[in-house]
Amino acid sequence: MKFIYQTWWKVLTVLVILYTLVAGLLLGVPRLPIMHETIRNVYFHVPMWMAMFTVFTISVVYSIKYLMTGKPEHDLIAVECANTGVFFFVVGLVTGMMWAKYTWGEYWSNDPKQNSAAIAFLLYCAYLVLRNSIDEEQKRAKISAVYNIFAFPVMVVLIMILPRMTDSLHPGNGGNPAFGKLDLDNRMRVVLYPAFIAWSFMGVWIASVRYRISLIEYKKNAIE
Amino acid sequence: MQLLSQTKHLLKKEILLEWRSKYAFNGVLLYIVSTVFVCYIAFNLSAGFAQSQGYAVVWNALFWIIMLFAAVNAMAKSFMQESKSRLLYYYSIASPQAIILSKIIYNVLLMSLLSVLALIVYMLFFTNTLGDAFFYFVVVLLGSISFATVFTMISAIAAKAGNGGTLMAVLSFPVIIPVILLLIRTSKIAMDGLERSLSYGNIGILCAINVIVVAASLILFPYLWQD
Numbered sequence: 001m002k003f004i005y006q007t008w009w010k011v012l013t014v015l016v017i018l019y020t021l022v023a024g025l026l027l028g029v030p031r032l033p034i035m036h037e038t039i040r041n042v043y044f045h046v047p048m049w050m051a052m053f054t055v056f057t058i059s060v061v062y063s064i065k066y067l068m069t070g071k072p073e074h075d076l077i078a079v080e081c082a083n084t085g086v087f088f089f090v091v092g093l094v095t096g097m098m099w100a101k102y103t104w105g106e107y108w109s110n111d112p113k114q115n116s117a118a119i120a121f122l123l124y125c126a127y128l129v130l131r132n133s134i135d136e137e138q139k140r141a142k143i144s145a146v147y148n149i150f151a152f153p154v155m156v157v158l159i160m161i162l163p164r165m166t167d168s169l170h171p172g173n174g175g176n177p178a179f180g181k182l183d184l185d186n187r188m189r190v191v192l193y194p195a196f197i198a199w200s201f202m203g204v205w206i207a208s209v210r211y212r213i214s215l216i217e218y219k220k221n222a223i224e
Numbered sequence: 225m226q227l228l229s230q231t232k233h234l235l236k237k238e239i240l241l242e243w244r245s246k247y248a249f250n251g252v253l254l255y256i257v258s259t260v261f262v263c264y265i266a267f268n269l270s271a272g273f274a275q276s277q278g279y280a281v282v283w284n285a286l287f288w289i290i291m292l293f294a295a296v297n298a299m300a301k302s303f304m305q306e307s308k309s310r311l312l313y314y315y316s317i318a319s320p321q322a323i324i325l326s327k328i329i330y331n332v333l334l335m336s337l338l339s340v341l342a343l344i345v346y347m348l349f350f351t352n353t354l355g356d357a358f359f360y361f362v363v364v365l366l367g368s369i370s371f372a373t374v375f376t377m378i379s380a381i382a383a384k385a386g387n388g389g390t391l392m393a394v395l396s397f398p399v400i401i402p403v404i405l406l407l408i409r410t411s412k413i414a415m416d417g418l419e420r421s422l423s424y425g426n427i428g429i430l431c432a433i434n435v436i437v438v439a440a441s442l443i444l445f446p447y448l449w450q451d
Contacts, residue, residue, distance in 0.1 A: 143385055153440075
């Protein structure tokens with residue numbers, strides 16, 4: 001836990017994200033039909049989902065820890081990670097929709113991947129609604145931890161497995177090759193992989209700041 | 225083997241209670257019949273519906289939507305109708321796994337019975353020829369089992385949170401959507417009378433989902449019930 005209070009990785013994260021912003025817009029990319037320059041969106045769209053998966057995974061780990069130990073801090077971490085994850089979820093959906101407008105023709109084209117992402121979004125909204133519906137703190141923590149553990153595998157199935165079984169416009173699904181196999185050349189790799197890592201750490205950073213704020217509030221309320 | 229005998233006794237108690245009042249069963253059955261009838265009247269307002277092109281698609285989708293709402297209504301009761309003192313009594317005499325297991329088995333039995341009756345009533349109003357009737361029937365049974373396993377756990381969560389119907393729907397729909405997508409796809413294959421081997425993959429995934437949900441319920445329910 002010492003790790004999240006240190007500064008060096010936050011500086012590094014900001015620097016790497018700045019690098020991916022500049023390099024992502026300036027470095028050369030392969031010229032592909034339909035995609036053209038919009039392929040640069042891969043540096044922004046995909047890392048959002050990476051960040052989301054990272055914080056949701058942390059969230060479910062701390063939900064499990066909460067059920068085992070019953071420490072209120074663990075519940076705070078779980079909920080703040082889920083909040084951050086929902087934020088990245090929205091950003092990922094929006095960047096994906098903008099990309100879809102230029103390549104598939106519509107913001108929403110009834111694509112299985114888009115649909116299941118929307119359903120998974122509802123799943124986490126339900127988690128937040130469930131939290132708001134219970135007043136008692138311990139009860140709320142316990143019930144929402146149970147639902148979080150229940151929801152996480154469903155989310156993974158929805159986003160990672162189901163779209164792969166049907167026809168989809170999205171790369172990597174339904175027999176479409178993913179970027180990696182077809183056209184991701186080394187010029188893109190040097191930007192994309194640092195972007196994955198940097199945005200994931202960005203998610204962790206946002207979640208940790210939110211956690212520290214809510215911890216202060218929690219302690220303040222506890223004294224009274 | 226204490227778990228098994230506890231489960232058996234609790235299950236017997238559930239069935240006995242239901243047999244005495246027949247409230248859940250009759251209520252949901254009436255719900256299904258009236259929904260089917262409302263759909264029948266609503267769809268037949270425009271003449272020539274049964275001969276129209278999309279009839280088969282609508283037939284299949286409508287059946288599963290009716291089943292979904294019937295299942296939500298039937299399962300929502302499974303924990304909410306228990307009074308607080310009675311729950312406390314169960315917890316003092318039985319293990320939490322036995323409680324959730326008996327609820328799941330009872331709900332599976334109830335849903336299977338209801339879905340078979342619903343299918344009969346539905347076929348009565350909306351005539352349709354099934355390509356592979358036996359296989360469609362199997363898929364309906366599998367669907368009712370999946371509904372029962374998923375909704376039992378969700379209704380336990382919703383009942384603990386303490387405000388019934390809305391929360392039940394909000395929590396369960398995102399979880400049930402992948403299941404219902406698989407069910408609609410599989411039952412359409414059965415309806416069109418296509419090769420059975422086409423749907424073995426889907427059925428495998430459904431069974432896997434059921435196993436995972438039951439396992440998750442058994443692990444998570446003990447944390448849920450203790451206050």
